[in-house]
Structures are given as structure tokens and as C-alpha cells.
Amino acid sequence: MTDTAFIRRLNASDADFSQQLEQLLSWESVSDDSVNQRVLDIIAAVRQQGDAALIEFTRQFDGLEVAEMGDLILPRERLEAALDKITPEQRQALEAAAERVRSYHEHQQQDSWQYTEANGTVLGQKVTPLDRAGLYVPGGKASYPSSVLMNAIPAKVAGVPEVVMVVPTPRGEINELVLAAAAVAGVDRVFTIGGAQAVAALAYGTESVPAVDKIVGPGNIYVATAKRHVFGKVGIDMIAGPSEILVVCDGQTDPDWIAMDLFSQAEHDEDAQAILVSPDADFIEQVAQSMARLLPTLEREEIARTSVRERGALIVVENMQQAIEVANQIAPEHLELSVADPESLLPQIRHAGAIFMGRYTAEALGDYCAGPNHVLPTSGTARFSSPLGVYDFQKRSSIINCSPQGASELGKIASVLARGESLTAHARSAEYRIQPDQEQ
Numbered sequence: 001m002t003d004t005a006f007i008r009r010l011n012a013s014d015a016d017f018s019q020q021l022e023q024l025l026s027w028e029s030v031s032d033d034s035v036n037q038r039v040l041d042i043i044a045a046v047r048q049q050g051d052a053a054l055i056e057f058t059r060q061f062d063g064l065e066v067a068e069m070g071d072l073i074l075p076r077e078r079l080e081a082a083l084d085k086i087t088p089e090q091r092q093a094l095e096a097a098a099e100r101v102r103s104y105h106e107h108q109q110q111d112s113w114q115y116t117e118a119n120g121t122v123l124g125q126k127v128t129p130l131d132r133a134g135l136y137v138p139g140g141k142a143s144y145p146s147s148v149l150m151n152a153i154p155a156k157v158a159g160v161p162e163v164v165m166v167v168p169t170p171r172g173e174i175n176e177l178v179l180a181a182a183a184v185a186g187v188d189r190v191f192t193i194g195g196a197q198a199v200a201a202l203a204y205g206t207e208s209v210p211a212v213d214k215i216v217g218p219g220n221i222y223v224a225t226a227k228r229h230v231f232g233k234v235g236i237d238m239i240a241g242p243s244e245i246l247v248v249c250d251g252q253t254d255p256d257w258i259a260m261d262l263f264s265q266a267e268h269d270e271d272a273q274a275i276l277v278s279p280d281a282d283f284i285e286q287v288a289q290s291m292a293r294l295l296p297t298l299e300r301e302e303i304a305r306t307s308v309r310e311r312g313a314l315i316v317v318e319n320m321q322q323a324i325e326v327a328n329q330i331a332p333e334h335l336e337l338s339v340a341d342p343e344s345l346l347p348q349i350r351h352a353g354a355i356f357m358g359r360y361t362a363e364a365l366g367d368y369c370a371g372p373n374h375v376l377p378t379s380g381t382a383r384f385s386s387p388l389g390v391y392d393f394q395k396r397s398s399i400i401n402c403s404p405q406g407a408s409e410l411g412k413i414a415s416v417l418a419r420g421e422s423l424t425a426h427a428r429s430a431e432y433r434i435q436p437d438q439e440q
Contacts, residue, residue, distance in 0.1 A: 003292060004285070004288035004289060004291065004292045006292070006295075006305065006308060006309050007288060007291065007308050007309065007312050007313065007314055008024075008312070008313050008314070009284070009313070009314050009315075009316070010024070010313050010314070010315045010316070011315070011316050012277075012315060012316065012317040012318065012322055012326055013317075013318060018329075021315075021326070021329065021330070024273075024275075024311065024313055025273075025330060025379075025380065027241055027242060027271065027273075027311075027379055035221055035222065035225055036225060038196075038222070039196045039222055039225045039226050039229060040229065042057065042195070042196040042197050042200060042222075042226070043196060043199075043200040043203075043204075043226060043229060043230070045057075045197075046197050046200035046201055046204065046206065047200065047204050050206035050207050050208075051069040051206045051207045051208050051209075053197065053206075054069065054072065054193050054197055054198075054201055054206060054208075054209070055068070055069060055072070057193075057195065057197040058072060058168075058192075058193060058197075061168075061170075061194070061195055061197075062168055062169065062170045062171065062194065063170060063171045064169065064170075064171070064172060069206075069207070069208045070208075072191055072192045072193055072208075073189075073190070073191055073192075073208065074179070074190040074191070074192060076183075076188070076189075078179065078190075079179050079180070079182050079183035079187065079190065080183050082176045082177075082179035082180040082182075082183060083180045083183050083184070085176045085180070086176050086177055086180050090177060090180070091180065093369075094145065094149070094177070094180055094181055094184050095184055096369065097146070097149055097368055097369035098149050098153060098181075098184045098185060100369050100370065100371040101149050101150060101153045101154075101369075101371055101373075102153050102156075102157060103371060104370075104371030104372055105153060105154045105157045105371075105373070105389060105390050106157055108154075108157070108389050108390040108391060109157065109158070109390055110127050110390070110391065110394065110396075111127060112124065112125060112126045112127045112399075113125055114399060117406060119403050119405040119406045119409065120403030120405060120406060121400075121401065121402045121403050121405075121406030121407075121410075122399065122400075122401040122403075123398075123399065123400060123401075124398075124399035125396050125397065125398060125399060126396070126397040126398075126399055127394050127395075127396055128394065128395055128396075128397065129158045129159035129160045129161070129393055129394050129395075130155075130158070130160050130212075130213040130214055130235075130393050130394070130395065131160070131161060131162070131213055132160065132161070132162045132163075132164060132210060132211075132212045132213055133155045133160045133162075133163050133164070133212055133213065133214050133215075133216065133393055134163075134164050134165075134166065134202035134203075134212035134214065134215040134216070134217075134234075135148070135151045135152055135155075135163060135164065135165040135166070135187065135215075135216055135217045136165075136166055136167075136194075136198060136199065136202075136215060136216070136217035136218070136219050136223060137151075137165055137166070137167040137178060137217055138167075138168075138194075138218060138219060138220070139167045139168035139169050139170060139173070139175070139178075139192075139194050143167070143175040143177075143178045144178075144218075145175070145177040145178045145180065145181035146181070146367060146368050146374065147217060147218060147374075147375070148165070148178055148181035148182050148185055148187070149181055149184070149185050150373050150374050150375050150388065151216045151217050151237075151375060151388065152165070152182065152185035152186060152187050153185050153186070154373065154388060154389055154390045154392065154393060155216075155393040156185065156186045157390050158390045158391075158392075158393035158394050159393075159394075160393050162188045162189070162210070163185075163186065163187050163188050163189075164187075164188065164189045164190075164191070164202065164209070164210060164212055165182055165187045165189070165190045165191070166190075166191045166192075166193050166194060166198040166201070166202060166209075167190065167191075167192060167193075167194065168192065168193060168194025168195065168198070169192045170194075174192075189210075191208070191209055193209075194219075194223075195219075195220075195222050195223060195226075196222045196223060196225065196226035198223075199215060199219075199223055199226035199227055199230060200226060200230065202215050202230075202234070203215065203230035203233050203234045204230075204233065211234075212234060213234060213235060214234055214235035214236065214237070214392070214393065215227060215230070215234055215235070215236050215237070216236070216237040216375070216388065216392070217237070218240055218375075224239050224240070227239060237375060237388055237392060238375075238377060238378075238381070238385065238388075240375075240378050241271075241378040241379035242268070242269060242271035242272045242273060242311075242378065242379075243265045243268040243269070243272045243273075243333060243334075243378070244265060244272065244273045244274075244275075244332050244333040244334060244378055244379075245261065245262060245264065245265040245273070245274050245275070245332065245333070245334045245335075245336065245363055246275045246276075246277065246327055246330055246332035246334065246335050246336070247261055247262065247274075247275070247276045247277070247336040247338055248277050248278070248320075248323045248324070248327055248335070248336065248337050248338065248339065248345075249276065249277070249278045249280075249283070249336075249338040249339065250278070250279070250280070250320065250338070250339040250340060251278055251279070251280030251282070251283035252339075252340065252359075253338045253359045255283065255286040255287045255289070255290040256290045256294065257338075257359070257362075258276060258287050258290070258338065259287050259290035259291040259294050260294060261336060261338075261362055261363055261364075262274035262275075262276060262287075262291065262308070262312065263291070263294065263295070263298060263304050263308075264362070264363055264364045264367075265307075265334065265363065266303070266304040266307035266308050266312065267298060267299075267300040267303055267304045267307070268303075268307075269303060269307065270303055270306040270307050270310065271307070271310075271311065272307045272311070273307070273311040273312065274307065274308060274311075274312045275312060275313050275314075275315060275330065275332075276313075276314045276315065277315045277317055277323045277326050277327065278314075278315075278316065278317070278323070279316070279317050279318060279319050279320060279322070279323060280316075281316045284314045284316055287314065288314060291308070295308075320339070320345065324345060324348045324349065327349065327351075327352070328348075328349065328350050328351050330351075330380070331351035331352065331380045331381070331382040331383045332351075332352055332353065332382065333352075333353040333354070333376045333377060333378045333382065334352075334353060334354055334356065334363045334366070334376065335349065335352040335353075335354070335355050335356065336356040336361070336362075336363055337349075337355065337356065337357055337358070338358070338359050339358070339359075342357040342358050343357070351380075351382045351383045352382050353376030353377045353378070353382045353385075353386075353387055354366055354372060354374075354376055354387060372387065373387045373388045373389055374387075375387060375388035376388075402433075404433075404435065405435070407433035407434075408433060408434045408435040410430070410433075411430040411431055411432075411433045411434040412434060414426065414427070414430035415427045415430050415431050415434070418430065
């Protein structure tokens with residue numbers, strides 16, 4: 001038998017299971033004091049020195065000597081050229097994925113609406129896209145063209161006129177797939193800057209980088225910390241934690257499939273989390289055997305091994321009902337329902353970023369081309385957060401248009417409530433609109 005001790009086992013029937021699970025799930029995204037202070041210094045420098053600070057930080061952190069800010073700007077023509085540099089197969093895949101992502105997000109579009117009350121008062125909501133969105137994309141070799149599609153396309157579907165992308169090019173490394181994805185997704189402007197300095201530039205603007213209304217996209221601890229600090233000046237999507245997958249399986253799926261589904265997230269980084277929940281203890285051991293056998297075949301074996309050893313788990317439960325209870329307790333980013341009848345379980349799922357239904361729906365399909373967004377709430381935040389979508393790039397304004405009769409009727413109500421709060425100017429403002437024949 002292959003050694004499978006590298007991944008822990010938990011039993012939901014154990015008296016201390018909740019405590020064990022809480023310990024397994026714990027992850028702190030808090031920056032230490034040194035990182036926090038460094039980010040604050042970088043933000044201050046960008047606010048004070050603008051482009052000059054960006055040039056200096058690019059030299060320091062990316063190892064690039066640039067003479068002027070123009071050297072850090074990629075024109076639209078450069079993005080189009082990247083489409084010609086990648087292979088025809090890559091271009092076809094990018095365009096097919098983009099079309100699916102666009103089609104899905106078009107279903108999320110919300111229109112403005114109004115209704116008229118009997119007295120003629122009109123109430124409604126005006127939906128307006130943001131003026132400009134900023135997209136942070138990790139650079140160098142560890143870059144993700146799929147993230148460009150997932151972040152830029154919803155913004156464009158929402159009607160955002162300008163999407164500005166920042167992507168570092170450490171030591172001059174340019175990922176052509178990322179630039180090609182930007183072309184396909186309709187990105188308008190690209191700056192080859194990264195880190196906290198890029199977030200600061202997007203938030204406050206410089207001589208060359210326009211200030212945006214919202215910053216989206218993943219990044220390292222410096223990027224995440226910078227997003228925390230600029231929130232309020234601009235909107236942000238979320239502070240994302242490590243990638244997570246929770247597979248709920250009835251024991252009838254090929255154990256190799258389940259093992260590779262778990263690895264698909266474990267290979268992201270050492271802090272990623274992969275968990276299997278099943279009522280079939282024998283099946284869990286089959287999956288453990290598959291994992292032990294397949295792990296050495298992975299290109300990112302050491303990363304996946306560390307992730308599984310430090311944060312992974314195989315959890316045996318009494319039945320599928322308990323499996324769902326555990327799933328809701330975890331509130332995972334990605335939830336696979338690898339069961340015969342996933343539709344029967346769906347109504348019971350309360351907390352999950354994305355739900356992958358049935359044995360054939362690998363989470364990896366959602367990462368690239370299924371259509372729904374792969375920017376999802378992590379670290380239990382699916383309890384109150386949603387996937388990135390068109391609605392994240394729109395704002396809603398209330399519309400109130402009172403008829404004379406409506407203003408008179410509402411004025412009486414507002415008067416009573418305002419005087420109850422001792423806000424007499426509020427009350428008198430409303431009372432001016434009360435018609436004489438409406439007075440009490």
C-alpha cells in the first residue's frame with residue numbers, strides 16, 4: 001500500500017470535530033507591521049511624486065531601468081500584436097472562453113426601473129456603470145490570462161467606458177497570453193507597473209495613470225494590503241484569501257477524478273485548501289491512495305504536497321445530510337457536489353462561492369471557460385459575499401419624484417417622524433409641501 005499519511009483524516013462524529021475543523025480552516029490575511037508600514041510609505045510616495053515614484057519603484061522591485069513613464073505604457077496595438085504572437089490554438093481557446101464569459105454575464109445586466117403610485121408619485125432606480133475600472137493582474141511567469149477575462153469582461157458588459165489594466169513585467173518578462181487576453185476582453189489601457197505602487201496609482205492617479213472608481217483583481221500580500229488602505233477612496237472587489245475546494249462525494253465517482261480535483265486547487269500555492277467530505281470511509285481511503293499515486297506526476301508537486309499536508313483533509317461523515325451541514329459550515333469558495341443527484345442537494349446549500357453540479361463538472365472548467373466568474377469569496381466569506389459580476393461595476397441611484405398629492409401625504413408622515421427625532425428643519429421642510437386640505 002502507498003503511504004497516505006501526508007493528508008489528515010477527520011471524522012464529523014468526533015466530539016471535538018468542530019474545534020478541529022475551525023483550526024483547519026483558520027487563515028489570517030492580516031499583514032505584519034513591516035508590510036503594512038512599507039505599503040503606507042509606497043502609497044504616500046505615489047501620491048506625492050506621481051510618475052516619478054512609479055519609475056523608481058519599478059526599478060527597485062521589478063529590476064527595470066526605464067527613462068520615462070512612456071516606457072511603462074502599452075498601446076492598444078501592442079495588445080493586438082500579442083494576439084498574433086500566441087498560437088492559433090491559444091487564441092481560439094481565449095476567444096471561446098471570452099465568448100462564454102461574456103454570454104453568462106450578459107444575463108446579469110440590470111436595467112433601470114420605475115413605477116407610479118396611484119397619486120402620481122414616481123419611484124424607481126437608475127442603474128449606471130462606473131466611469132473607469134482598474135484591473136490588477138499579477139505579472140511575470142506566474143500570470144493568469146483567465147483572470148483578465150474574468151475581471152475585464154463583466155466591467156465591459158456593465159458598460160464601463162474605460163478599463164485600465166496594470167501588470168508588472170519583472171526583469172522585462174512579458175506574458176503574451178495576458179496581453180492577448182486583454183485585447184480579447186476589451187481592455188482600454190495597460191501600464192506595466194505592479195505592487196502596492198500600482199494600486200496607489202489607480203486609486204489616486206498620477207500624471208499618466210488615470211484614477212479609477214474601483215480596483216479589482218488578485219495580487220500578493222502587498223497588493224492586498226494596499227487595496228485595504230485605498231478602500232474608501234475607491235471601491236475594491238474583495239480581499240481574497242488562498243484558493244479553496246470542497247468536494248462532497250457519495251463514493252461513486254472515480255477516485256482519480258476526485259484526487260485531481262483536489263490537486264487542481266492545491267497546486268495554486270502552499271496555503272490553498274483542498275477538502276473531501278464523504279459518508280463512504282472506504283472511498284475516502286481510495287482517494288487517499290489515488291492522491292499518493294498521482295501527486296508525484298504533478299509539475300507543481302511540492303506546492304501541492306505542502307498544501308495538502310498543511311491545510312488539506314479527508315472528512316468522513318455519517319450521511320449526506322451531515323455532509324451538507326459540514327459544507328455550509330465551511331462556506332467554501334468552490335463546492336463540488338460529485339453525487340448522483342446534485343439537484344436534490346442544491347436547496348440545502350446556503351454558503352458557497354460557486355457550486356459545481358455532478359460528477360463531470362470539474363472545478364477547473366469554472367476557472368477557465370464555463371462562463372460564471374472565477375473571482376469568488378474565500379475564507380468563509382461566502383456567508384455574505386458573492387462572485388464578481390456585472391453588478392460590481394454598476395451603481396444604483398434611487399429615483400423619487402413626488403406628485404403634489406404624494407408630497408402632501410408623505411409630508412405628514414415625515415413630519416411626525418422628524419419631530420420625533422427632534423430634527424425640526426426636516427419636519428418643516430416636509431410640512432411646506434402639505435396641501436391645506438391635507439392638513440390634520
